[in-house]
Amino acid sequence: MVLGSLLLLAVLLPGVHLKRNDASFQPPSDSERPSEAQIYRPVLQHSESIPPIGTYMLKNKLGKPCIKATVGVEYIITEKKMWYFSLDPSRVVTSGRCDDGEAVLSLTLPDNAASLLLYFKKEKSLFYVTKMMAHVSPLPVCKGCPNKTYQGLVDHEKLFKTADGRSFKCKSENLLLMSSQLQIKLVPVQMQAFTLSRGQYGKEIECWADFNKRVIPIIIGATVVGLILIAGLTYLFIKDRRRQGYDSL
Template sequence: MMTNAAGGGWGLLFMAVLIPGFHHQRNDSSIQTGSNSKAQIYQPVLQPSESIPPIGMYTLRTRAGKPCIKASMGAEFIVIEKKTWYFNLDPSRVQTTGYCEKQAALMSLTLPDNAASLQFTFRKEKDVFYVTKITAHVSPLPVCQKCANKTYSGLVDHEKLFKTTDGRSFKCKSENLLLMSSVFNVKLVPLQIQAFTVPKGQYGKEVECWADFNRRVIPIVIGATVVGLILIAVLTFLFIKDRRRQGYESL
């Protein structure tokens, strides 16, 4: 037994000397592989210019599997750090969580490693629902090499946003700019949202936001006013012309 062990030892020494790159590794379970590698942490990258945010479709269900919140939106995070920076929420990375009760509900859209989040708190009063609170944060990569890591956060509280009757959806194609803090804003565009009662997981009858209503109606009103003024001018001209013609007639 001693002779075999010694022979094995001389054989390993011979191979280590003659064969480049040969290393003898102990069969020891205490050796940790990849101990020098660091876990990759997801961090958003701020951009110097705006781009159209991708639209995400989000649905929150009760424990029984019944849809209780349905939302579709594009979300843009705006950070003011010496200049204005932008980050679009990536729907493919978002995890949707929250809860639904009879008169209160919450939907949270969160990126991996809690790198960014957007949270809506809903309230229901009789047959009306609205968003009473919105919170958001983003923890991006620093915008410069010597810049420190920062988390930008803020909230909009005690509001009655996106108000509509139960069973209907609030829809707005225009921009909804939320002033979260002095250095952090969130822009939602477009937006459609419905909470508490979502029959078969489908949106109910749409309630148009004021911004969309004004964009649609104001041009019509302006156009009608212009046409009316032109018509008045033409009629006035014809009336004056007719009066002048009558003045030249012989008595």
Template sequence: MTLKSHISGWSLFFLAAFSPGVHLQRHGSSSQPSSDSELPSEAQISRPVLQPSEAPPSTGTYLLNDRVGKPCIRATMGAEYIVTEKKKTWYFNLDPSSVKTGGNCDKETAVLSLTLPNQAASLQFTFRKENNFIYVTNVTAHVSPQPVCQGCANKTYSGVITHKKLFTAANSQSFKCKSGKLLLMSSELKIRLVPLQMQAFSVPNRDYGPKMECWADFNKRAIPIILGAVAVGLVVIALLTFQFIKDRRRPGYDRI
């Protein structure tokens, strides 16, 4: 090393020691201070994007086994999150391909949990068996979407329904509702399940048993039949009335 290079090295050392903002680096390596962009942040976590318009949700089928590997819950549904923010309505549909299924099954209680990665959204049903009937007693849900407006803070919308008897079906039967169900979770969050079919505790051959139809489906099927029967009845009454009046007006014979 020459005297000139030695003096230059010491000059650089003193410059770095007494001058703020100057950092020494070794040749062949880079030692830069880490920036905020290199650290994990909420922006890098996948968050649902709320939509201003409604679209039919994709239908998924979710199967949960008990501790011995026997199917204990089967559910088929499309799930739509309806969020109210600043007097506007926003929508988010649960993507079945991204859902992780979890839960547990006991003798009289069973839980089905549907969760997106990073807990971005969840939907949980608690089933209860009582006498010969099975129903959902608790429903919990949450969604943590991207802010719906510029400058809005990150927010989680959540809600819970407890101590209810929802989607009731007899033991070994399934509850089915093509018309769908709307659940009021909180003042800011609603969940629409459409279509919906579920069965708990007994899922023979990993399939549904006989179905118990919801009132909305029954009305859609029965009302046209009832209206048709009423229309036919009115037509028959009209024909009989016309025939009766015609017979009364027919001329007869006078007795001599």
């Protein structure tokens, strides 16, 4: 009865409107509105740190491992000063392809925020990395600075060359100049392509930097010991000659 009277009043008297008291018709507050999808963007750091190490594996069409890489990856950006960003293995998506004589390993962050591509080539009984490509699209380094993507490549090289069926290993850092503003540091690194027995690394081939670090101290130590022995023998020889001279008088 009351509702009918109100409807009649709204019809007869202009300017009178009925308003439904229902919470579902209230506009959502700012906190209730769905937020826009967040795009992942790397954050550059002022200081350098040891990059976390990840192990990445790629299989061929038959499901057999064809590339394995254990590596820590650091991006070094030159933008008025040096900036650093390390690849987080927990966020990396591994992809690529494996053919008989060529293979590609791609390490990519969400939203393609950063990537590192390694192109492998097999030549007779050797394999090596012939090309590397990298890019990173970080948050701007300063407030009001424009968004930038830093990218570069190293091409026509024979990096990490190793005999087929063996793995290249290097504890020393490998610093690669990708462009005037981008460098890639790999430390440490172990990798093998094409021939992987049960997905395990083959016999390790030591890089020259590690070999020099291990052998040079031995050479220096042996040289110092040799000089000490020579000095000692020379002293004894001179002392013995002098004693012989005194006896003749």
